[in-house]
Amino acid sequence: MKELEKILDRITERVNINLRERKFDAGPYIRNAVPLTQMLKFYAFYGLTHHHPLHFRFSRSSLAGTYFLGKCTVDDSVLYKSNVRGDELKVKGDVIHLGGMDMTVFEDEAIRIKDSMLVKTLVHNFSHDPEDPEEFTIRNTASFHYANIHGSPVEGCFLGPFSTVDLTTVHDCVIGPYAYVQTGEIAHRTVEPGRLWIKVDGAFEFTYQFPTERLRKYVSLEPGGQPEGVFIDFINRRKSEFQKVFDVVRRKPPVHVPHSTSLSHYAVVRGKTHLSENVLVAEKAFLEDAWMGTGANAQENCYIIRSTLEGYNVTAHGASIIEASLGKKAFVGFNSFLRGREQAQLTIGQNTIVMPHTIIDTKGPLEIPSDHLVWGLLRSQEDLSTQSLPLEKFAQIEGAFQCGNMTFEGSGAAFVNRFHSRIQHILEANGAFFDGTHGRGHAQKTHDISYNTIQPYQEGRLKGLYPTIEIWP
C-alpha cells in the first residue's frame, strides 16, 4: 500500500507546514487514525436522486465507507467512513447579501477536498465564506472521529475528535477535541478541548469551557493513539449493527415508513421504533425503541435510543439521545450527548434549545423545563442552576453576563433570535412542515434515492486507492 502511505505522508507534511506557528505535529495522529488494511474493507457510496444535481470526481484517493451526495471532488485525500453531503450547496444564480453588498453565485457550488484526511467526519451545508462562494474548500486538513465541518471552509487545520466548526472560515487552526467554533472566520488559533465559542461581530460572544478533567472521561486523544472515553465506547458497542446494513443491497424497511418520511437504507433501526410523517432518518443514524414525532429528524451519526421525540425536533449531526423524552420543537445541537437512565428518564420541555456540544449524563431523574437554553456538562438537576436559563431571560441580557463556566457579552436577544431562525431553517430544509404539496425538504427529496458503491484496488501498486471516477448528469 505504498501509494496510500505516500498520500498520508503528503497530507501530514501539508498540515504541519500550515500549522508550523502552532508547533503542531499531525503525524502521530494521521498515522494511527486508521489501520491501512481497514481502508480495503468498506465500500464508499454516493447517492443519486433527480432532486440533487450531481457532479463527483474522485482521484488519487482512498474513500472507505464514505458517503457522498450532491457535488464534490476529492483529490489526493484519505476519507474514512465520512459523510460528505452536498444537498444544501449554493446554486448558480443565488445572490448573497452581506453588509449592503450583493454577490451573485456564477456556478453551482461544489465541495472540494484536497490533500486532506477526514476520519468519520461529517461535511454538510454550504460554504459561509462570501469571498469564494462557489467553492466549499477542505484543504491541507486532518479531521478526526465525528468532527463536523458544517458550512466551514477549512485550510491547514487539525480538527480533534467530536469537534465542530460551524459557519466559520478556518485557516491554520488546531481545534481541540469536543471544541465548537462558530465565529465567522478564525485564523492561526488553537482552540482548547471542550471550548464552546460562538461569536457574531458587533452582536454577541458566547463562550463556555468544559472542565478539562471531567471532559477527559468523555473524550480524549493522545498523539499516536485512538480517541478514548464514553463517547467512542458508546459508539463502538453498536458498530456491528451497521455492518449488517452495509452487507445487504436492498431490504424491506424494518418499520412502517410514511410516504412523506425518509429512512436511509444505511440507518440502523431496531426494536419498537415509530416513524411519523415528515421524519428524516439520515445515513448512519441509529434508532432503537425510538418514537419519532411528525417532522422530527435524526441526522448523520445520531443515536436515539429508548426515547420519545414529540415532533419538529432537530437532532443535529452526531447528537445522541438516550432514555429521554423531548417536547415539541426541542432542539439538540451537534454532538450533544444526552443520557438518562431507565429508572431516571431525562425530560426536555418543548422549544428548549440544547446547545451544540452539551453533555447531560444523569443517574437521577432530570427535567429541563420548556423554553430554556441549556449548555455545558450537567450531571444532575442541580447543575441546571449554572447551565441553563429561560430563553426569555436570556433574551433580556445586554452587555456582560456570566453563569458558571459560561460568559456572554452583547445582545441576548440577537443570540436567541439567531438560534430560532436557524432552527426554523433546519426544519424547513428537512421537510418537517411538508403539507403534501408545499414545503418539500430532505425527508421528501431523498425518497427515490439510489446508491452506487465504489471500492478500491485490492492488490497491486494502487492497493487501497480508488480508480479515478467522474460522474455527472
Next chain:
Amino acid sequence: MKELEKILDRITERVNINLRERKFDAGPYIRNAVPLTQMLKFYAFYGLTHHHPLHFRFSRSSLAGTYFLGKCTVDDSVLYKSNVRGDELKVKGDVIHLGGMDMTVFEDEAIRIKDSMLVKTLVHNFSHDPEDPEEFTIRNTASFHYANIHGSPVEGCFLGPFSTVDLTTVHDCVIGPYAYVQTGEIAHRTVEPGRLWIKVDGAFEFTYQFPTERLRKYVSLEPGGQPEGVFIDFINRRKSEFQKVFDVVRRKPPVHVPHSTSLSHYAVVRGKTHLSENVLVAEKAFLEDAWMGTGANAQENCYIIRSTLEGYNVTAHGASIIEASLGKKAFVGFNSFLRGREQAQLTIGQNTIVMPHTIIDTKGPLEIPSDHLVWGLLRSQEDLSTQSLPLEKFAQIEGAFQCGNMTFEGSGAAFVNRFHSRIQHILEANGAFFDGTHGRGHAQKTHDISYNTIQPYQEGRLKGLYPTIEIWP
C-alpha cells in the same frame, strides 16, 4: 421514462435503416424485450482488479444488471443483464500478423457500444477485425436473450436469442435464433434460425441446419413476444437463485475455493459442489451438485447441474450441462444444451468436442466416446451415427463430405487443428495450467476483484437512465 423511450426509438430507427435491404422491422422485438420498469430494478456493476487496466465511460444509457470488466464505452444504448468482458482485449504494442502483413496496435483496444440494445447478451474476447484493431465496435445493433458477441464487431445487426457471432465482422445482418456464425466477415445476409456455419476462406466450410420444427421446441421468438421454449423455461425456473446473490454485498463462499481458483460473487453455487484447483466460475454461472475438476471452467450464463467435469473442461459462454459426466479435456461450445436424466446419465469421453450450439436431450442413457466431434440435435444414442465422427476420421476429410444435416467442404485436418489450438488457448487464458508460478489466467487474475455498483435515476426526466460515469486508473 420519456428519455429512455426516446433512446429505444432511436435504436430501432438505426437498426431498421441498416437492415432496410432485409425488409426487417426490429421495432416489435425492441419494444417488448424488457418491460421498462425492469430497467429500474437491477444495479449494473463493474469489476476492479490490478490485472485488468480499466477505462469505462457510460453516457445517456440504461444498464440494468449488466456487468463490465476492462475497457468499454457505452453511449445512447440500453443494456439489460448483459456481460461485457474486456479482459482479453488487445493492448498497445501488440502486433497482428495477417497474410504476410504486420499491423501494430497503437492504443489499448476498447469495446465501444453505441446506439444499441443488448438483452442478456455476452460480449467477450477481442475484435477479430484487423482493419480497426483498437475498437471492438457494437453499433446500431439489437441483440437478444443469451446471444454471444464473441470477438465479433457488429454494425446494423439483429441477433436473435441464443445466437452467436464468433470471430466474425458482421455488417447489416439478421442472425436468427440459435444460429452460430464463424466466418471471418459477413455482410447483408440473413442467417436462418438454427444454422451452424463455420468457414475459413481457402481452408474449409462447415454447415449444419437444425430441423426447423424440432428447434422451435427449444427456442423461438415471434415479433412482439418474448423468447419461448425449453431453453428459456429452464433458465427462468432458476432465476430467483440469482436474486439472492445480487442482494448481498459480501458473502462467504458456500464451498471451499482453492487459492488458484476463482468463484465469482455473482455466481450461484448450490448443493454438494466441489471446486478443484485452477477452476474459473464466472459471473452469472450456476452450479448445483457440480464436481469441477482441475482447470475446468464455467463461463458466463453456464448451468452445470448434477454433473462431473473431470478436468480441463471448457464450458463456453451460455452452455448448460445437466446430469452428465465429462472426461478430461471434453469441450462444450457456446450455448450448447446437454441434458441427461437422473436414471440415464449422459457420458462424454475425454478430448471430445461438443460443437457450439449442440443440443443433446436424451431420455435414455447416451454415451459419446472419447476423441469425437459431435454436433446438432441428438435425442438418443442412435443419433450419434449422423451427428458425430471420431476426430481422427474427421481430420482425414478432404473435399466434400456430408453426414445427416451437416455438410463439410475442404480440409478436415485444418478444421480439427483449428479447434484444438483454440481449446488450448481458452484453457491457457483461463489459467487452467497454472503451476503456482507460470500460466496465470482469469482464474487467478480475478482473485482480488472488487465490484462497484451503479444505478439509474429512479424518478424525474432521466428516470431509468444512468448519470454519465467515467472511470480510469
